[in-house]
Amino acid sequence: MSLIVQKFGGSSVKNIERIKAVAQRVCSAREAGKQVVVVVSAMGDMTDELLEMVYQISPEPTPREIDMLLSTGEQISISLLAVAIQSLGYTAVSLTGWQAGVRTENMHGKAKIKAIDVNRIKRELEKGQIVIVAGFQGINEMGDITTLGRGGSDTSAVALAVALKADSCEIFTDVDGVYTADPRILPVARKMDVISYGEMLELASSGAVVLQPRAVELAAQYRMPIHVRSSFNDNPGTIVKEVSDLEREMYVSGVTHDTNVAKLTVIEVPDKPGIAFTIFDALAKERINVDMIVQSTKAEAVTDLLFTISKDDSRRAVKIIEDLIPQLGAKGLHCDESVAKVSVVGAGMVTHPGVAALMFKALADSGINIQVISTSEIRISCLIDQSQVEKAVEAIHRAFQLELEPGEIPAAIDLL
């Protein structure tokens, strides 16, 4: 019997009606003869409501207690979904992260999954149960509840699919699949049928919120295909899988943007060895991911060190760096949250050196100033002013003619 893992995010289970709809969907997969493991997030705004309560008590609640608190969100969803499935005449059992055997690192708030002991899930599947697992959470070796960080339910789903050797992993979301740009701000954006792990990872890392980057990494590592599709309809979505170069028809697959960016500038740091290490090591220890980094020599022996992080981390990062300022001998720290990042992603750009030039031209023609540039093999990102982000996405999407189906791209662009 084939085994499928289905993941439903917070918007898919945001109220009782939506939970009932998800139950229908899960039962049709079961009806089609599949073993089904369902991973669910907390209902809609539940996580934010819980956080609001705890912040009324303390501005700095301890991470362990936040995890204890937040993990109740998925626990509520799994029990309600189990009841909804049972009321349709199917047998179902809900499992918390620890009951499902999800073992994580000790770190709270952003723990990584270390292993999954799937014995309990397998036993339940053998009994014919639909198994509903709380996403986003696990247990560490002290027996404490941990959470996986924002979007962690995607990672739970892929990790479970891998551990259970599932045939596929379906991620249900509020859009129809992965688009060439965010369809909410660019209606001409086109849904892709297939995308490679590498491109998906770059898209996800540079602002496409449809999938969590760590989930994509994990899927790539174990070659687990992910089907990203809508929880509102039966349309085929986008398959994230290994794509050979021969299959590839587009050299650029999409444009993403990310407004959840803060730009930090450490002003007038002495230009000597060890400075960057001191700063980025301190941030890494707190699990703060640094994205773009630029160091620009300002005057003799003094530089400005500029980097970007997620806005969610900016309060903590500012505190960490301000504490380091005396030790660094820097003049100060500036935090700017009015920036955004736009990126083009495409596995084909390695062999098309004109991509960067075309992107910069599109931005320049629209009067958009580029503050920072960073690149990977298959991605080019520009930091711009947040107020210009929609204009930038539109301009870049048009320049690369991403609204056209693969094969329709005129030769002219290929000349780049």
Added chain:
Amino acid sequence: MSLIVQKFGGSSVKNIERIKAVAQRVCSAREAGKQVVVVVSAMGDMTDELLEMVYQISPEPTPREIDMLLSTGEQISISLLAVAIQSLGYTAVSLTGWQAGVRTENMHGKAKIKAIDVNRIKRELEKGQIVIVAGFQGINEMGDITTLGRGGSDTSAVALAVALKADSCEIFTDVDGVYTADPRILPVARKMDVISYGEMLELASSGAVVLQPRAVELAAQYRMPIHVRSSFNDNPGTIVKEVSDLEREMYVSGVTHDTNVAKLTVIEVPDKPGIAFTIFDALAKERINVDMIVQSTKAEAVTDLLFTISKDDSRRAVKIIEDLIPQLGAKGLHCDESVAKVSVVGAGMVTHPGVAALMFKALADSGINIQVISTSEIRISCLIDQSQVEKAVEAIHRAFQLELEPGEIPAAIDLL
């Protein structure tokens, strides 16, 4: 170092302000040099809100999933209280039922505690932590979350106090202690300083909601003193402990009433052996407690079987018995929820045979009809019409002069 277990119910933690007040209270016990284990219920109406959600999905959610759902209520409370205590500068750690080692029977919804593995709690206490435990919940041998039923947090607290060999167990509530009658309906009711386990058990079982009967039984079994006191002030409350006959000054300690009663009448059952067994065995299997039972012969070979249960169980009980009606050969079933039970409780009544007569006289003088009578060694209960319950409590309380302090009772009453 002395060890104290403190239990705070749902009304004591119903909002953020109350949680902060509880944190203050806990920290003062710690400040006084005690090791503190705190047991907390779900916030205010949380349990009812969760139940309302699940009943929107199904009229008969499975007990396992209800337990999965409801146990989130206390998990939210413990994490918030831990944060509130930490924000006062003390170290604290929250533990769910399963983390605290509370092992229960497999039964969902009304599980009994089988054992508590206190290793984790002891380790945390040794580290100097204030330990906050989720009441009302545990884990069964399958690793599933169970709940202990209504008021189960009292039982959690007493069981933890026993298992940890605590010096005492404080139950904080919204009244000042145990009263001779419910002070909300009878303002002259008097707070008792001390009451025996046996009397407390009868009071609790017959409607005094201040303590859960199972918690009292457990405390009695292990001689654990319970201090019932207000969470709103520092007044001394009522100590529930072993009281020798010599210490006893009152032969009646209190009047209780219970409106959470349903009267079921199985009409015209054939009067033959095995009928009562069939009915009460079916109810017992579903953990429905039967209280008063009366069987009255109506005509030849036919009787009416009348009994009372908690209103909470009436829907389930009616269903169970209606299914049995054909097998029993009875004529039908009648369920009356407009009844109430008033009881007098007192360890001294064993040696004072006039107590029952005085109670019946007080009711008769007030024009109150008695539907059913039941007695134990230290309790007499009468089932009456619910609309007359306040009048009945007042009349009985006055007849026994319970508003007077022990020692002030005039000899006249003793003549009964």
